[in-house]
Amino acid sequence: MRSTAKTALGSEPAVGTLTVSKKKEYRVTNRLQEGKRPLYAIAFNFVDARYFNVFATVGGNRATIYQCLEGGVIAVLQAYVDEDKDESFYTLSWACNVDGTPFLVAGGINGIIRVIDAGNEKIHKSFVGHGESINEIRTQALKPSLIVSASKDESVRLWNVHTGICILIFAGAGGHRNEVLSVDFHPSDIYRIASCGMDNTVKIWSMKEFWTYVEKSFTWTDLPSKFPTKYVQFPVFIASVHSNYVDCNRWLGDFILSKSVDNEIVLWEPITKEQSPGEGVVDVLQKYPVPECDIWFIKFSCDFHYNAAAIGNREGKIYIWELQSSPPVLIAKLSHVQCKSTIRQTAMSFDGSTILSCCEDGTIWRWDAAASS
Template sequence: MAAKVPVGCEPVVGSLTPSKKKEYRVTNRLQEGKRPLYAVVFNFIDSRYFNVFATVGGNRVTVYQCLEGGVIAVLQSYIDEDKDESFYTVSWACNLDGSPFLVAGGINGVLRVIDSGSEKLHQSFVGHGDSINEVRTQPLKPSLVVSASKDESVRLWNVHTGICIMIFAGAGGHRNEVLSVDFHPSDIHRIASCGMDNTVKIWSTKEFWSYVEQSFTWMDLPSKFPTKYVQFPLFIASVHTNYVDCNRWLGDFVLSKSVDNEILLWEPKMKENSPGEGTVDILQKYPVPECDIWFIKFSCDFHYKTAAIGNREGKIFVWELLTSPPTLIARLSHVQSKLPIRQTAMSFDGSTILSCCEDGTIWRWDVVATNSATS
């Protein structure tokens, strides 16, 4: 990942808009290593582990637990056999028996599926022709994951059987690196992806769902599975004029972020019987100052009430998503946080915000009841 030289930030913790005011303070700061951390994610797949999170950086995947009083406990660590691996993304998933899996990918283009119960590598998925920029899990069927790659494709995988079910690429696919991908929260067939071609594309698996069902009962080698190529998306949106490096569904709406210092909330309006065509209604804009480098991803709490995003100066902006006009409920900064925050993770109820940084640090912010600012 290309990094830009960041500038400093003020040693304050602030919050705005009195009606929605929230204050957070730093309760922990961990130095995981010297290599940049590109992803941090809570486990929203299993209610037993809502306070457990994972990070990736270099060839390491580390699992932690958030405890009371700002305490962060290290639970386990996986070091990839390839010293040259640099993981960019990680997602929680689970096997059919409910055991928690971690799926990580990065510069080598190989997906590592780790059984965090046995603390062993479960499987490796080879297929992408270049680095993997993001992995996401289907919340309604968490043994399905989708990966976005520099090879201009999106792939749908079954972590239970190791099968690559579908590849979204080709004539109507992305024309540059795919940087982000997400499953629709309630429509099991919909996927949104975005990338360096400045577009967001919405795909559907509905027509090919028999391939998904077949992937669970396939008895032959995964390499013999009749992987389906999906070349044409349902919808193509050009709502940004530069790289789009993060997109998330908000119900039937889409939140997407480019390198132009803002997140957009928009509604795709597809034309019936005209795949790929339609219009976009931009509903709201969430400004994020000094967020003009690529590969900075935002996160939301479990119910998508709030979103948190870092910037290249080490600051975090927390937005209330369900208000109009948009409400910035907190702006977080610390004198020692000066480098780009690659990703944030919000806890189940949004009371804890984690950030992973270019310098290998993990920051924990917790909401406080007091209205006085803390430095």
């Protein structure tokens, strides 16, 4: 289903003397076989501190919620099987209602977004709008009732999970020209998002001039279909950092981490030209090599404070990079003789002490940092 795009293989990252104090040791503490279908996404709940050790996975037409307990134990809390047997979820995100009820939001091949009320164990809403499959969903940390979705239909959509309204559609004249594979909210600038995709670009968008519509979505009492959804046709910045599909991007402050199929994650700064919106220059700051990571739809994750990033590869190995150091420091390289399947996504716990991975063969692996002596 997820095609491969081969490029020249990267070399093993150079590890310098800086790693002595930074290196961490992790060991496998659990392995679960969830099913036979590939697992495409896994994520801890960073939205609500009450559930810091709760995570979820999606694969096939199933979404499952787990809890990480002491001693490597993983407990199943809830499981949802979509009524459509042909559904295949590719992405999930944690969100919450305005009253604090925890939501798990999932989307995939059918283009329908399911908002699961995990507090009451039922479907809260289903969002229909995208014309093609959904590749990623992310939640606005400052307003966790807002989510954004990236789709094969070349658009990004902003939704209100409380009211079910599609507020904004980022597409059109200046939009993506192929599948949008990843999207992320800026951590502190509530108006900004970044998206990337199969047109090899990363685009930064601003919601500032449309913010009244975002506010209106919380008080709208008419049918969601009657809401005056607005199109945002022009990004404020377009970056060509990569020469191939870009399948994961995350903000690191005002910088951006992005990944293509070139066996590396790139950290760069967008420098805009005030006189010509949409244009600017890219200052590449650092590169984090990830060998055997030359197929698309492999996504990296970070701990809550963005101290480190963890990414798997097509050989079942995980690379953990220190993000706050220059030159880059490889904290750990994780491998297990029985983990040979492609790792589609990782999840780092709040403090980075636990790392989870979900694999093409339907397995979940848990790694825990060894106690320092």
